[in-house]
Amino acid sequence: MNPRQTEQLRALPAVDELLKADPVQRWCQSATRAEVTAALRAALDHARRDILHNGEPDAAYDTDTILGMAEELLTAQTRPSLRPVINATGVVLHTGLGRAPLCDEAIDAVVKGACGYANLEFDLETGKRGRRQAHVSDLLCQLTGAEAATVVNNNAAAMLLIMRALCDGREVIVSRGQLVEIGGSFRMPDIMAAGGAILREVGTTNRTRIADYRSAITENTAALLRVHHSNFRIVGFTEEPTLEELVECARAHNVIAVDDLGSGAMFDLARIGLPTEPFVGQSVSAGFDVVCFSGDKLLGGPQAGVILGRRDLIARLEAHPLMRSYRLDKLVLLALEATLRRYTDPSAAIERVPTLAMLAATTDDLALRAGVLEKMLSEVLPDEKFFVSSDIGFVGGGSLPGEGLETVVIRWRPTFAKVDAVMQRLRQSSPPVVARISDDQITFDLRTLREKDLRNLATAVAQTPVCPSAAQTSR
Numbered sequence: 216m217n218p219r220q221t222e223q224l225r226a227l228p229a230v231d232e233l234l235k236a237d238p239v240q241r242w243c244q245s246a247t248r249a250e251v252t253a254a255l256r257a258a259l260d261h262a263r264r265d266i267l268h269n270g271e272p273d274a275a276y277d278t279d280t281i282l283g284m285a286e287e288l289l290t291a292q293t294r295p296s297l298r299p300v301i302n303a304t305g306v307v308l309h310t311g312l313g314r315a316p317l318c319d320e321a322i323d324a325v326v327k328g329a330c331g332y333a334n335l336e337f338d339l340e341t342g343k344r345g346r347r348q349a350h351v352s353d354l355l356c357q358l359t360g361a362e363a364a365t366v367v368n369n370n371a372a373a374m375l376l377i378m379r380a381l382c383d384g385r386e387v388i389v390s391r392g393q394l395v396e397i398g399g400s401f402r403m404p405d406i407m408a409a410g411g412a413i414l415r416e417v418g419t420t421n422r423t424r425i426a427d428y429r430s431a432i433t434e435n436t437a438a439l440l441r442v443h444h445s446n447f448r449i450v451g452f453t454e455e456p457t458l459e460e461l462v463e464c465a466r467a468h469n470v471i472a473v474d475d476l477g478s479g480a481m482f483d484l485a486r487i488g489l490p491t492e493p494f495v496g497q498s499v500s501a502g503f504d505v506v507c508f509s510g511d512k513l514l515g516g517p518q519a520g521v522i523l524g525r526r527d528l529i530a531r532l533e534a535h536p537l538m539r540s541y542r543l544d545k546l547v548l549l550a551l552e553a554t555l556r557r558y559t560d561p562s563a564a565i566e567r568v569p570t571l572a573m574l575a576a577t578t579d580d581l582a583l584r585a586g587v588l589e590k591m592l593s594e595v596l597p598d599e600k601f602f603v604s605s606d607i608g609f610v611g612g613g614s615l616p617g618e619g620l621e622t623v624v625i626r627w628r629p630t631f632a633k634v635d636a637v638m639q640r641l642r643q644s645s646p647p648v649v650a651r652i653s654d655d656q657i658t659f660d661l662r663t664l665r666e667k668d669l670r671n672l673a674t675a676v677a678q679t680p681v682c683p684s685a686a687q688t689s690r
């Protein structure tokens with residue numbers, strides 16, 4: 216160590232001294248003292264190492280410089296791991312990005328509910344213990360015409376519970392065309408096995424007739440199961456029995472008919488100009504004994520599994536020990552009830568439930584929003600070229616498989632860095648922006664961008680010519 220280095224090291228401020236600085240006092244209001252101290256120490260360490268290893272360090276390490284470094288570290292370290300992102304992918308039900316955004320009423324209900332206690336399992340009428348599912352079951356019956364209803368953590372849990380409680384050790388007959396994999400960990404045959412049911416496949420990949428089900432039924436059969444195709448389509452020479460045929464066959468042989476609807480549209484999507492997708496009312500009125508679907512797909516609510524059906528069967532599900540481990544938290548129940556309430560007026564639901572509103576948006580609506588965004592982007596980066604164009608997007612979340620959805624996008628090929636590098640910078644902005652690449656261009660899809668996202672997206676784009684600092688990338 217030369218005398219100059221010794222001098223520079225000695226000149227570094229002490230942690231105790233830094234802790235008294237005004238900005239540091241301010242940081243302590245949003246971060247803990249331990250976090251603030253750790254950030255100051257890390258900044259000082261960095262400075263010390265720089266002085267020791269580079270005889271002539273780049274920076275003069277005065278108090279302000281150290282504070283600046285510490286603030287960046289603190290911001291990076293105290294940022295929540297799970298945080299809001301801007302979804303510019305156009306995939307409305309993006310499982311990686313948390314599927315359905317909630318409607319305002321659901322958000323209000325969650326915020327109010329989080330602040331205190333609630334009558335979760337408490338009957339205010341009698342003062343006795345109540346059922347937590349009661350808060351949504353009547354509403355579900357009213358909306359769908361079902362005799363009884365219950366709710367669990369997600370649709371996978373619903374299937375597992377149905378298998379365990381109603382089909383354990385017995386055969387469940389499924390068409391070979393419906394043995395779907397929804398995503399890595401959800402494969403219908405595996406779920407059935409985990410549920411203790413014996414899978415009995417019938418028919419072929421493309422054609423299964425009601426006679427195939429009928430001839431497979433034995434005294435050990437518990438159920439006929441229909442599974443929504445979710446994320447794929449079989450086209451061409453195909454055949455599947457109608458819902459009514461399945462139900463009739465089940466009745467005739469005294470077994471139950473179960474429908475895993477997956478995405479759970481509450482009405483015919485033709486109503487919002489989309490291709491028809493199996494919907495809940497259809498399965499209930501066809502007479503299925505049990506119907507289940509997700510809360511956070513086309514319903515547009517929180518993650519949940521909704522189960523509708525015969526009163527005696529729903530009672531058996533609720534009495535099963537597994538129900539205890541699949542039960543919903545009060546915040547989820549609050550969000551689910553508020554979301555379901557929107558459906559008492561379907562046209563209001565289309566406007567107020569974000570999933571439906573995004574799906575219902577016309578290309579004219581999207582083009583208008585694209586114009587606004589294009590203007591903002593051209594203002595923040597005047598040397599770059601942004602093109603509004605039409606494109607094909609997808610719904611995601613195992614809904615409307617294979618149905619491309621006409622959409623409007625803004626495409627951008629950055630002049631200052633590679634597409635991948637700019638995409639990475641966008642993901643590191645605050646809030647992070649997730650876009651898609653098509654045709655080797657960055658593509659912002661207006662279908663999943665809401666009014667309030669546009670300004671934030673433009674701000675993120677404005678910062679992409681600058682490399683994010685080391686502190687921000689270290690996490």
Ligand SMILES: *Cc1c(COP(=O)(O)O)cnc(C)c1O
Pocket residue numbers: 369370371372397401442443444445446475476477478508509510519520612613
């Ligand atoms: C999505 C889906 C599931 C799984 O639902 P989660 O709510 O994600 O657990 C099960 N079955 C079908 C047919 C689906 O589409």
